[in-house]
């Protein structure tokens with residue numbers, strides 16, 4: 001997705017969406033990272049994709065060239081230890 005995909009519904013081309021995907025678009029707008037964790041400027045790219053049940057955002061900062069992935073976890077962090 002490009003920056004236009006997270007533009008508010010203001011009539012711009014990126015705001016016209018297929019209603020079947022409206023919930024996904026809303027979730028993307030709510031959860032997509034907005035700022036670079038390294039330099040705190042606006043992220044140039046936050047491309048959402050899925051791996052199984054996990055939602056991930058591949059991010060790139062146009063200012064400092066940082067790249068990384070952000071994974072949504074729900075209410076708590078996801079660990080690697082088995083449940084106690």
Ligand SMILES: [Zn+2]
Nearest residue numbers: 036039061064
């Ligand atoms: Zn940056």
